[in-house]
Amino acid sequence: MFRRTRFAFACLLLTLACAVAWAADGPGKAAVSSAHELATDAGVEILEKGGNAFDAAVAVSAALAVVEPESSGAGGGGFWLLHRASDDFSVMVDGRETAPAAATEDMYLDEEGGVDRDRAINGALAGGIPGAPAAWVHIAETYGTLPLSDLLAPAIRLAEEGFPVDAKYQALLNWRAHVMKRWPETAAIFMPGGEVPAIGDTIRQPDLADTLRALAEKGRDGFYAGEVARKLVDGVQATGGLWTLEDFADYEVVEREPVRTSYRGYELVTAAPPSSGGIAIGQMLEIVEPFDLTGMSRADRVHVLAEAMRRAYRDRALYLGDPDFVDIPTGMLLSENYAAGLRTTLRLDRATPSSMLAADPDRLGKESSDTTHFSLIDSQGNMVSATLTVNLPFGAAYVPPGTGVLVNNEMDDFSAKPGEPNAYGLIGFSANAIEPHKRMLSSMSPTIVIGDDRTAVLGTPGGSRIITMVLLGILDFIDGNGPESWVSLPRFHHQYLPDEISIEPDALSDAEIEALEEKGHTVTVRNRTWGNMHGVMWNRETGELEAAHDPRWNSGGAVVVDIDAK
Template sequence: MIHRRQRKLTCLLVNLTVVLFLQATGHGDELPKHGLNAVSDRGMVVSVSRDASEVGQRVLDAGGNAVDAAVAVGFALAVTWPEAGNIGGGGFMLVHPPQGQAPAMFDYRECAPAAATVDMFATGDESQYRLVGVPGTVRGLELAHRRFGRLKWAALVRPAVELARDGFVVSQELAQSLNTVLAANRDNGELQRVLGKDGGSRPWQQGDHLVQPDLAKTLQRIAEQGSPGFYEGPTADAIEQEMRRGGGLITKADLAAYEAKERTPVRGTYRGFDIYASAPPSSGGIVLLEMLNAVEGFQLRREGRWSAKTLHVMVEAMRRAYCDRARYLGDPDFNTIPEFLTSKEYGAKLAESISLTRATPSAEWGADIYLPAENEHTTHYSIVDHDGMAVSNTYTLEDEFGSRIVVRGAGLLLNNEMGDFNPKPGVTNAKGLIGTKPNLVAPAKRMLSSMCPVIVSKDGRAVLVTGSPGGRTIINTLFCVIMNVLEFEMPLREAVDAPRMHHPWMPDTLRIEERLQKEHHSELQRLREMGHSIEEPPKRQGDAHSIFISRDTGKRLGVGDLRRHGWAAGQ
């Protein structure tokens, strides 16, 4: 009886989401298949770039599955969204196969080169070249394709080759992104040559044409040779030479030794739904499940999404989970991660520690640990194919355009991920340094990440595919989106658009988006009276391009986040 009631509630939730989505977009029976909002009976791709999303759609049209499309989109974004799309960085891919197969996670996070030392950043004056980690994207996409792909590898990389070789139309968002980084790096000759308009002499405008011939040659080698076309041969030679030129540590031996890894994703439940998310060295999945477990015992739906109590409980869950992130999490190949962190029992213990009338000062909750800053320039895309296979992929160069180092002759940007390690062993202070052991530098070690691709399923079938960029805000962005859908029954468009908040434990400050301040001023004042310190609103938090799959009709609802004007492309 309980099971039937739960199933009925789930169906009502899905039906309500579909109906409200169609009402909100005003399309009725004429469902749009492309745009900021899209609906399809078959496959769906949502990313930050229209060109990349349409590449994924064409792969699905050609008979490829969601992983095939994810590989093609990943390479296409390296061309069309160089701020974060990459072959010189790394990330995590979560795959939920059709019903009956276990979900899988592919870890292609960058790692430290063999010459790295535990105290290499202790002086704080290292060059950008020493911040470059060994890239993982190409090996990661290849591993996922080898495990689940259907189409030939070369056919999946070829669209990116063509976009780089023949060029594509620059969007308003890309023009702004390029102009910002180019203006801030006038003395970076190779960056200006490769990504600048007329060598950097004029600003980009919407409608311009961007061509990247060096990158096209690099991608062509990857298309023809697979990962050896990147980790060996001319591209590896060019990367090693670039490192020597600037005093970096990566060698051809480091590149050849890099391995992407298939891992088991973390799994939890919330209100009868299964939550799958990235496992360490991503901190995202464990922290997300901690927060969901901590709030599940509260009747927040009854309180209302924007009540002071709901906001307070969510913030206190964030505070506690982010503290555990600092204390316990790092590369699992170098650390033992406590299993209790994602248990319902531990979540209940965290819930019991939450006062409903008073904010817990972070100094009382792990006062000996502080967190460093983590940059926000990542990108995420979500894909669902006709058979129901779902892919959630988040990858990054770390900072905006990574290290801003363009490998000469190869046209690719390198990451600056080594900065995500703890810089000074044993030195932890109120200025933001953290020196705890789990995330100290070591050769071949992967640095801790906040990336958090997520897939929510019910009865073995994917229901929600989501993820976001945003550095340490990523996990809290997804916490907000998932709560909006599963707890408060918002339609997907509303759930993604809703204002977000972020508390990182340290510093002890709540960040809120401007809309939350405008629309719920009185509730925020109540939070202040409870002891919460609220920061001036940022322009935006995250970029959650998402897909919802109706369990009744099978329709895929693709939603591009307005914060970055993403693009959904359905079959």
């Protein structure tokens, strides 16, 4: 017994020594890439105060909630994938929204049994219980080193002093302005003067500053109890929503073991359910493992990847949901044998119609540039990949008076009716049906990829296309390229239904499109790009850090700064 104890103690000492050595080998610099330069600045400000990556993640998240209200906010949620260098520990902090206790499976059905899309996406009834503020508090208290008040200070300052409207804010508000005008108090915040503001105009949010200040001073209770909670609940109920003070009191952040898989010698640490991203990405990579993708023609490579996407999105609809409510066959979905079975139906010369895998009506999905993502690495080698959302741009387009908090419309991410597509064209069945306190399925896919000498941290917004964008970024990293390349890649996507390959303008040549059509694919060239990827990379061999933001929007901020390891 003594010998076993002594041996275990020696192993523990060896493990700790290795962990300390790994931590001491941090890059000595930090890299931050987010969807808004002011949010990136907030992260750098905290790092320069001596905070770690997790402190900076709270600051960036809160700042994005202020300066990018079209994409995330205190009224939304997200997934924060954390990696702590000192002990090689990784965890996914699940701050996903939950259904109110009064929610029912058929709450969005009309008298004829169809889905009332307006009720599902516009106004207070569309909102799940927010998770972002609870996640900020949890990350700060569990993994951070600085007081929450320090971490929220940049966001409070931005809310009080204001930020300039950029092209992304203006473009997405143009899409949602007609809905926002239903609630004049909401429109007054984001559309001063009643019209979509010009680029460069200043947006100030004093009520939001007060809400953030309450959170900074009182922690979780500053948002989920007391005056702020009462204002949120009263405002939602006054316009037909279901939130209650009990819903707020009951909300809990959940720590989840990330999905872990490997591809070509690289380890992937990625999002776990209720994200569908990690399982879907792992399944796609398992399907394509035997193929020499780099040696294929461009058209053949797109064909093979689209076929893998088709099968993974089919399984997404059938099996995935909130793991606290549904038994998800994760082992099966990520197994080599299951992938081999799916691969037997994959022909190199011919597309497999989705109708041959399962039958459901073909529906057209909408494109989206909402949601947001940031990636960062600190000087110690700690990492965060975080994807945050309010669902559609500006969420439900409604702010409970006196709070400054935009209500999300995440309830539309549930399956409101079996087989019926949501706003992104994604279908679902009983695994993702609406239930009280349940978390809705998500496509958010924050990911860390670890190789022998290089590590990537990446993710993106983009609705149903998130998963395939991250897949393409992972493959590009493994092919030897850096973040400037990942974030700039031309993008293509297949999500099972509609049965088509969607591509960005100029993503494929006419000859490549023709080759895919000869295989039986329908190729749809969209009239605009999608996504807003942000990535950082640590080359451990050279010690260099790189950071890049998506060129599709010019509001992003990506920096590498010299910060001595603390």
